[in-house]
Amino acid sequence: MNLHLIWRTSFTESSIDPYAKDLLLGAQLRHKIFCDDFVVKAFYEAEKAHRGQMRASGDPYLQHCVETAVLLSTIGANSTVIAAGLLHDTLDDTFMSYDYISQTFGTGVADLVEGVSKLSQLSKLARENNTASKTVEADRLHTMFLAMADARAVLIKLADRLHNMMTLDALPLAKQQRFAKETSEIFVPLANRLGISSWKEQLGNLCFKHLNPEQHKELSSKLVESFNMARITSAVEKLERALTDGDISYHDLSGRHKSLYSIYCKMLKKKLTMDEIHDIHGLRLIVENEEDCYKALRIVNQLWSEVPGKFKDYIHHPKFNGYQSLHTVVMGEGMVPLEVQIRTKEMHLQAEFGFAAHWRYKEGDCKHSSFVLQMVEWARWVVTWHCETMNKNQSCIAYADSVKPLCTFPFHSEDCPYSYNPHCAHEGPVFVILMENDKMSVQEFPADSTLLDLLERTGRGSSRWSPYGFPLKEELKPRLNHEPVSDPTCKLKMGDVVELTPAMPDKSLTECREEIQRMYDRGIAISSTGWPAAIGMVG
Known part of the structure; x- marks a missing residue:
């Protein structure tokens, strides 16, 4: 029997831990949207998914989910966004799947949760590779965050990060510093770009406290x-x-x-x-x-x-x-x-x-109102316009106040060239995460660029790579979003992850190098069509 079916049919509200019931009641006292049936249902699903999971502070993980959703409620988010906020970590940290969320809550919630998951993976890559500390690549990361996902997913991720920063004291000092550094380099500028000053100030103050404790105290x-x-x-x-x-x-x-x-x-x-x-x-x-x-x-x-x-x-x-x-x-x-x-x-x-801000004007749950769509369009326009005009020699924080939009927020003029249209022929540049030799960089490409364009830029282009595929072993093929690619003409999309490091054990690479060295030691010439030459192409 399907695991999700067992999970769904065996669950009853009576099996909820009293602590979880208290959490829900507390949220309902703080904001009426937590009384909404759709949101209550999402709460119970989050409780099932995270049952038994604890945070470093010793608190149940469910508390973090609720606090994230409460932060979203303070900026007026509707039930769809609140539900996604409650479920935001389920794809990464539990056995819940996209299909299950989609079947239970609809594709709107499932897409938002998936968007948050992608953003979490991106920030983790940046943290592990210290990418955000490099000015140009930090600018590109901010743009990717806004452009690769529904902007509402970015808001959920910001709320998630804000609550994590509020509870950072539970982590070891080294982790506190690393987490705060990433927050100051990625999430504070993101809150600024989206204009959420209340969250920007809270995030900034918390980063300051952990990164510069003496100056903060003084x-x-x-x-x-x-x-x-x-x-x-x-x-x-x-x-x-x-x-x-x-x-x-x-x-x-x-x-x-x-x-x-x-x-x-x-x-x-x-x-x-x-x-x-x-x-x-x-x-x-x-x-x-x-x-x-x-x-x-x-x-x-x-x-x-x-x-x-x-x-x-x-x-x-x-x-x-x-x-x-x-x-x-x-x-x-x-x-x-x-x-x-x-x-x-x-x-x-x-x-x-x-x-x-538009969420604050209305009561109840408004799905895809014209103003919501207009705001999404504006957010994406900001991305497009920044791609065209951003000064790569300036950090986005220092540069932000000097940038002026071409149109008055939140509307576009009729002839505005940067109005976002997913179906128009001309779109802004594409930003791609490149993993090469265990290092990560954020690369910018024109619209309609292909994997072959990326390979040419990195010096891995080859006339032997025909438009019909790569004549390489499976484990040596470039990987696009973790999957081997056979067609080098496939188009790159915003947020794609391209891995050029061969997915083979270190021992195999060592053996190849040793074999080549032995051949040189014996004075044997290496044929351009021989095996060692093929290995040399891995570079």
């Missing part, structure tokens, strides 16, 4: 000392009165301070001390509409003197990830610099949740 202490709550409260009350007098309604006005990670990055980038940074403390004002943003700005400049050169209009000139807001720095009470951010509610949602 800056944290200075930030606490410098934060004057009474001064912020006074500024809030002063602005509140002025807004009321000016008849400007607003949703929220609050004090804020820059994240430790952002402070540290700015200190490094501009070679400043903490005292020289003017936007550490500030106010954030959420108003009704764009016109009120500029009215409120005039009031702010009437209340306090503006610091010259510090005004930034991100409403008329949005950041590359869609961020919009007015920023200005004024001299507050006691001549202490105070940054004021002014934006609408929609702009604030975009600033906090980026790509996922």
